[in-house]
Amino acid sequence: xxxxxxxxxxxxxxxxxxxxxxxxFAVFTLVPIIFAFVLAFLxxxxxxxxxxxxxxxxxxxxxxxxxxxxLKNTIVYTGGTVPLxxxxxxxxxxILNKKIRGRNFFRTxxxxxxxxxxxxxxxxxxxxxxxxxxxxNMMLHSLGxxxxxxxxxxxxxxxxxxxxxxxxxxxxxYMIIYLAGxxxxxxxxxxxxxxxxxxxxxxxxxxxxxxxxxxxFFVLVMxxxxxxxxxxxxxxxxxxxxxxxxxxxxxxxxxxxFISWRLGSASAVAMVLFLLVMTxxxxxxxxxxxxx
Amino acid sequence: xxxxxxxxxxxxILYFLLCLSALIMLxxxxxxxxxxxxxxxxVFGYPIVWIPSNPRWQNYRDIWTTxxxxxxxxxTTKLTIIVTFLQLLTSSxxxxxxxxxxxxxxxxxxxxxxxxxAMPWQVYMVPQFMMMRSFGLNNTHLAIxxxxxxxxxGVFLMRQFYMxxxxxxxxxxxxxxxxxxxxxxxxxxxxxKPALSTLTIFTFVNTWxxxxxxxxxxxxxxxxxxxxxLRMFISQYSSEYGLIMAASVVALVPxxxxxxxxxxxxxxxxxxxxxxx
Numbered sequence: 141x142x143x144x145x146x147x148x149x150x151x152x153x154x155x156x157x158x159x160x161x162x163x164x165f166a167v168f169t170l171v172p173i174i175f176a177f178v179l180a181f182l183x184x185x186x187x188x189x190x191x192x193x194x195x196x197x198x199x200x201x202x203x204x205x206x207x208x209x210x211l212k213n214t215i216v217y218t219g220g221t222v223p224l225x226x227x228x229x230x231x232x233x234x235i236l237n238k239k240i241r242g243r244n245f246f247r248t249x250x251x252x253x254x255x256x257x258x259x260x261x262x263x264x265x266x267x268x269x270x271x272x273x274x275x276x277n278m279m280l281h282s283l284g285x286x287x288x289x290x291x292x293x294x295x296x297x298x299x300x301x302x303x304x305x306x307x308x309x310x311x312x313x314y315m316i317i318y319l320a321g322x323x324x325x326x327x328x329x330x331x332x333x334x335x336x337x338x339x340x341x342x343x344x345x346x347x348x349x350x351x352x353x354x355x356x357f358f359v360l361v362m363x364x365x366x367x368x369x370x371x372x373x374x375x376x377x378x379x380x381x382x383x384x385x386x387x388x389x390x391x392x393x394x395x396x397x398f399i400s401w402r403l404g405s406a407s408a409v410a411m412v413l414f415l416l417v418m419t420x421x422x423x424x425x426x427x428x429x430x431x432x
Numbered sequence: 433x434x435x436x437x438x439x440x441x442x443x444x445i446l447y448f449l450l451c452l453s454a455l456i457m458l459x460x461x462x463x464x465x466x467x468x469x470x471x472x473x474x475v476f477g478y479p480i481v482w483i484p485s486n487p488r489w490q491n492y493r494d495i496w497t498t499x500x501x502x503x504x505x506x507x508t509t510k511l512t513i514i515v516t517f518l519q520l521l522t523s524s525x526x527x528x529x530x531x532x533x534x535x536x537x538x539x540x541x542x543x544x545x546x547x548x549x550a551m552p553w554q555v556y557m558v559p560q561f562m563m564m565r566s567f568g569l570n571n572t573h574l575a576i577x578x579x580x581x582x583x584x585x586g587v588f589l590m591r592q593f594y595m596x597x598x599x600x601x602x603x604x605x606x607x608x609x610x611x612x613x614x615x616x617x618x619x620x621x622x623x624x625k626p627a628l629s630t631l632t633i634f635t636f637v638n639t640w641x642x643x644x645x646x647x648x649x650x651x652x653x654x655x656x657x658x659x660x661x662l663r664m665f666i667s668q669y670s671s672e673y674g675l676i677m678a679a680s681v682v683a684l685v686p687x688x689x690x691x692x693x694x695x696x697x698x699x700x701x702x703x704x705x706x707x708x709x
Contacts, residue, residue, distance in 0.1 A: 153611075154535035154612075157526055157612070158526045158529050160525060161523055161582050162541065165582040165583075168582060169582065172556040172560035175556070175559035175562075176555055176556040176558070176559045179558070232453060235449060235450060240443075248692075248695065249458055250457055252461065253457060253460075256688070258643060259658075259683065260680035260681070260683045263680050267463075267676075267677075270476070273476040278476075278478040313702060316703055365550075368552070393554060397558040398561075407558055414552070417551075
């Protein structure tokens, strides 16, 4: 009986540790997540009574030009940002892993754009890439280019502009992850290759790249998910425009929910986003099991 | 001799690449500072005058009166400190139970946390907003605090760290008659300084730079944070280039200070997240 009592007391102590975080977590995260799944099957404008919608919110997406543009743009954005960031961060990490003077300075500098607040750096970018008077186009002019890009204001250049900005902002973050990966490669592998007379490039291809495959996989997954969720960068560089040139999924969710108050439709788009992220997460899960 | 020449050449190329990338990384920041000290009409002067001959410090005086920047900074500071404090306290508290105590439903609860790490906030931001609004939390700072303070990520990070602390340490303390709360406060917390620092800087940077959350919840001027306040200023006074840049510099400084001070832990945090994956 006494031991039962102490066991119960132990349980209560454990729950008391969990409770402060869990109550907040349950109310403000778990409940809304469940609500999100239900909402996709409802019609609701936030004020009038809720009506059952069945699958109609999802079916309507097939004829929804905004949604289709958003889905396409999200994929284009991801397809552009992921490889560029991946290659950029890998190259930076490889260079900054060498014993060179000023290494710490260069590492810190590469990380700056990541910690800097987005609103501020986006404001600078918009000015620097101003099509008519920004210094970037001025420089291109003085280098002899006649047709300078219209950057964020041009239908074809808007997406590349958003992608360049994203790569600039995120490359430092993934560089750190690659640096950690590089440091875990055993130096003996390189020493053995040196004895075999391998040059730097051969070592990079046959040791560095394969040894980093787990890191690359991780970076790939993280980056892809991050790109699927993009909103604020687009909001600050192009506002989704011109037209629908840079409209992305989260932008569409925002517009549907808080501009036109079609909460069910917004949640249906959110489900599409969820499926995309879930697919990538499952691939990661499977991949990790294989790598182990 | 030939060897050393190619070696020198290689090093030269390496440094060239590095300096080029550092230039690309830093250029916007330098341009920002330079523009913040100019008159609006001089901001776009070309060729670029990097160091204005007549630095206009006036810009840094004017932004405080053109927009309530002081208010914005006070709001953001308040939110960031409260969120970071709550995040550290509640996550390390919960993580201790998940790592070192036995109780019913432990694995199921923890799975609940882990499952939501992969769930993007953007998927449930709409129902969350409607829920908060029905609680009457729209246009309150409390909404942002509730949103940010109980993240699954914090619990996960702290638990990973506590798992690495030997159980014998807790056992020994229990034999000495310490209760669990004391073990958490006197043994675990001091041991977990590196993990706490990592979590601090992540939470600090995230909360300070958060945009979409405050954009949804804080529409009243007196409640706005630096990020959305600055954004509002940029869209309203789009041609006050010098002032916009000065305000941007002011918005950047606190995060850069915290980052430079805690850089080591930040880098460690990012690095371990990669190794775990």
